[in-house]
Amino acid sequence: MKFSRFGILVIGSLLVVVVGISFIHFQREQTALRDDLNRRARVISKSLAPPAIRILKNPPAIDEEDVAERLEGQGRTIGLMICNLEGKPIALSSTLTDTVTCNDEVMATLESGKESILLDEIGGQSLHRLILPLKDRTGSLLGTLTIVHDSSYITKRVTSAVTWMTLSLAILAIVIALGTYLASRRSFQRSVTQLLDWMKSSKSAEDLPPPTESLLRPVSREVEKLTARLRAAKETAKEVSEANRVSNLWTGARLKGHATFSIGNKSLIVVSNREPYMHVKKEGKQRVIIPASGLVTALDPVLRATSGIWIAHGSGEEDRDFVNSEDKILVPPESPLYTLRRIWLTREEEERYYYGFSNEAVWPLCHLTHHRPHFEEKDWQSYIKVNEKFADAVLQECGKDQPFVLVQDYHFTLLPKLIRERRPDAVVGLFWHIPWPTPESFQICPWKREILEGMLGANFVGFHLQSYCNNFLDTVNSLLPVRIDWDRPGILHNEGLTTVKPFPIGVQLWSERGVASDERFREKANMWRKELELNAKRLIVSVDRLDYTKGIPERIGAIDRFLEKYPAHRGKVVFVQLAAPSRVHIPRYREFVTEVEGLVEQINWRHGTEDWKPILFLKSHHDPETVYTFLRMADVCIISSLSDGMNLVAKEFVAAREKGDGVLILSEFTGAAREFQDALQINPYARADFAEVIRVAIEMPMEEQKKRMSRMKAQVIEHNVYGWAANLITEMTQTVEVGISSRQDFQTSKYL
Template sequence: MASEAARKVLREFEKNGQSVDAALVTWSPETLRKILTEDLPEAQVIVVSNREPYIHNMKDDGVELVVPASGLVSALEPITRACSGTWIAYGGGTADRQMVDEDDRVQVPPGNPSYTLRRVWLTEEEYQGYYLGFANEGLWPLCHIAFTRPIFRASDWEAYEAVNRKFADTVVAEARNERPIVLVQDYHFALLPRMIRERLPEAIVITFWHIPWPNSEVFSICPWRERILDGLLGSSIIGFHTQFHANNFTESVDRFLESRIERADAAISYGGQTTLVHAYPISIEWPAELLATLPDVDASRTSLRERFGLKADVKLCVGVERLDYTKGILDRFQALEELFIRYPEWVGKLVLLQIAAPSRGTLPAYKQLHDECHRYAEELNQRYGSKGYKPVVMVAEHHSQEQVYEIYRAADICMVTSLHDGMNLVAKEFVAARDDEQGVLMLSTFAGASRELLEALIVNPYDPAMMSEALLQALTMTPEEQRQRMRPMREMVRDNNVYRWAGSMLMDAARLRKRSELDRVTTNAERSANANVDNVVSLVERRRMAAGLR
């Protein structure tokens, strides 16, 4: 009976593995729900991230709801809605405490709740040490290799460890049973998977690292490198945007921990547990509903030019990101100046609109970058500007998703010049916004998106001469070539959407769970067989003893 049950589980495992092929499925919220219902029945999905998807802030006229402009949030929010899950995050809004119930929960989205947001409270000291300190002055520059020296303090590490444990306590408190599926997000929680594993050994923990992973030599800089690797290997699955970053992680483990690397299976055996290490390129939710509410391309262009006082005949190049030293904003300005030096006929005919949302402004490196960007923009405007014309328009403000997409639709060129990036969703958002199949994407070779958006103009942001030539190519590209490049990129983003990203991880989780069930059935069968043998041996021994006594 036991062996027959094992064969049945194996047949189900094989059947599901064949029937759900990521390359052939049309990915949607319904697809995710089907995977959960059929392959992970009764599974509770818990998402853990530092940033929350909805923030409540106090205003003079009441409470304001803010949806943060975050690639992580925009990717995970539709997933959590589709799974009716629980999202655990730091509650940093000034009115966040007033909006939760007695269990620190609030149902979201407002007006049409579909999942639970569980807020975690941190002291100012915890936030400073864990988030601004270890995560963003230590791990962020370490992993991005952006020539900004990482800063590691023992006090920051202690805060980081304490906050990870606080989140682990919250995961355990929110888990309805011993077997949740926990999606741990990003570099803020490197220790969390191990902490969850110690208390919920049957949980499936999927950790996704949204930023690059450096080579082992760079990673060795971190004083707590072994602890971080040990923490992450508490995961059932670790995901990265690209295979290159997954390989770097595996090499770091191989160098610093006693482990067995199973390269053919993309797995690491460590401490009696196996962890899968895979690449899952993240994407966006295809914005069909959003685009339907926006003005068309011509109207968007007219509106934006009126807003910023741009002449109708100038070409518009845009950059949209947080003000961060990894994004290559200064290098973008340098490429623009190089173009003007090489091809002065473009002075007066091209404007770079740089949207740079303020970010981590209390950290010295970000303050310095803010000042450098504004100073360089002003220098370019003084050097190449004239009455009624400024070549650089710098806007250091947050923009809503609707405003950002309107900017994309108005642009002739979008520059994504990251010095190092995990994926970069701005590139995919720009492509999705262009339902007119026009516009040119200039994309850094050091952004993960360059592995997928092959029809973009791929550039090296450290080479201003090469970037200026690519900028000239973009400015003079015919509408037909723009269409030939944009069409396949739009197909790629539409088909490889955020639901495929999440669904691929959930399918792997389902396979792990079925494999665990198979192992359990096999183990029970072996125990039963051994017990039968023991019983037979015991019976024979008793009979022999009885015969001897006679």
């Protein structure tokens, strides 16, 4: 058997440890035995010191021999020697006659007047000598007393003990090394076996997880990426082949094929504030949820097809527990196809960048609802810092090939320029999900030019409506030294061309979202009707975030006016408002919630009875199944936004009408109003007209309902979210060739 380098390293390390321990034990054992012999010699010397002193003072011949021979044969004591000041032996044991004399060491002890201990090899013997200076009562030196012991047993005993210990440790070390080697070899073999099994399973229908043993962890990361790419390619090929049977309708499969064909092996990076998968704790357990977001619905299929990277703020309370050392996680959890990289923000950054500048400055600035924007220098600086943090993350993910970056919404106006400055070859798109105001409204922003210059770092900027595009072009034209190409349309500037186009977003059909089946819907509908005591009453429904742009007070006022003007409908109609709390850290949002709740209480008190409340205000984060249930139950859906980029609830209501009935009341200030001419459009500020439209909707004949709903549903199906995403992908690939020539055109035009 050939040992691996790892095994040799382990064995070598253990041997070094064994030798070290043996040496330390040798030193300790030898020191202990010597100390014991020293104590024995001192005891003997102290007991023989008085007679030795008398001999030195008056040395009778007989006593000399008695003292000198007294210790012979006493264990390891060989004998003694008494020397006078002249260095002559006064008494000497016969066993020491040929080995010990009053030599220099004895004379040195006389000179120092201190005890000395010597270990010598004399005459082939290992001797231990303790030399004690002898003094009379006045302190005068008289001579020395030397006690001699055989010390050879120390070496023998230490050698024996160390030998046995060394052998024991060596055997133990070999056993440990062998066990470690066998365990590591088995672990490695198991990892390799798992890797081989996974590679074999990729050829069959069986879907085994990639190996994650510690010895193969670096390889496992690459294996997981390869797994995602192979799975995405397999699914794309399968779905594209099925999609070929369908007409020109955009589907998830067709979108995947389009993305794969357009981008190829180049990396697609999506950047948004909201993440597509969030880890939270519910009922004490960690769970993954998909935020209710049209953006997530639209872009998730694209990332799945391209095995791209989604960079977003990690806002889930349990998000940190699921990422690796690079703050990444493969998603979707059940079948990983692309990478989600989470960016961590401090509480202050989130407070100032998101709640502050994004939602107290940019949001009211772009929504013409007569709410004053709040501009703070500290919020702006935090906004810059967070944009730079996201830019660093994007650039870290850009490979050597030309990257495609799709930036989402008003949270990252500076990001396109930051990317362009460090990766001029990057193709950057920016989609703006909210309205763009008129130049006169936008110019109150203290940092208007910085925002516009940041946005122009993108190859294209997309909005929902052409009117928003026109407002943006007018704003840039009035504030920056650029040339507007109204035919393209686009903006020519020093860095090239930024095209500006409308890309009205759509929704994904409810049947593709895995919501309730017909049986489950009936069960949920009956449950809600019983819980809310709706019985056979006509149902008007609205679904909104609790935001001042949604026109909720105006809607409640119209309900009040409707019940006041048409009392025949009292007790027969119920208005249900599904309201999701939003941005509760911002004072004006908290005040808005209090205002709405006060209005609901007031209207219910004015018109309600003991067994009927005209308005049911359900404030909670409602899951998609609940939203779908109420939209399908409703006879009428009201969208009364004061300003809205598109409003996907209008489209989701239409998509939920399985029987083709129902009436949509839609604010003319929403982007969706341009597409839904068959909706009953209203001005939310005109309360009397609003109330009259509610009456028309409640009393509309079924035939008229179905005629209108049929046309709106065809619009929703044809212009769905997949078509929107496909248009963005197409625009990104087309801007690659256009940018170079456009930069040259602008440079030339400056001299004309």
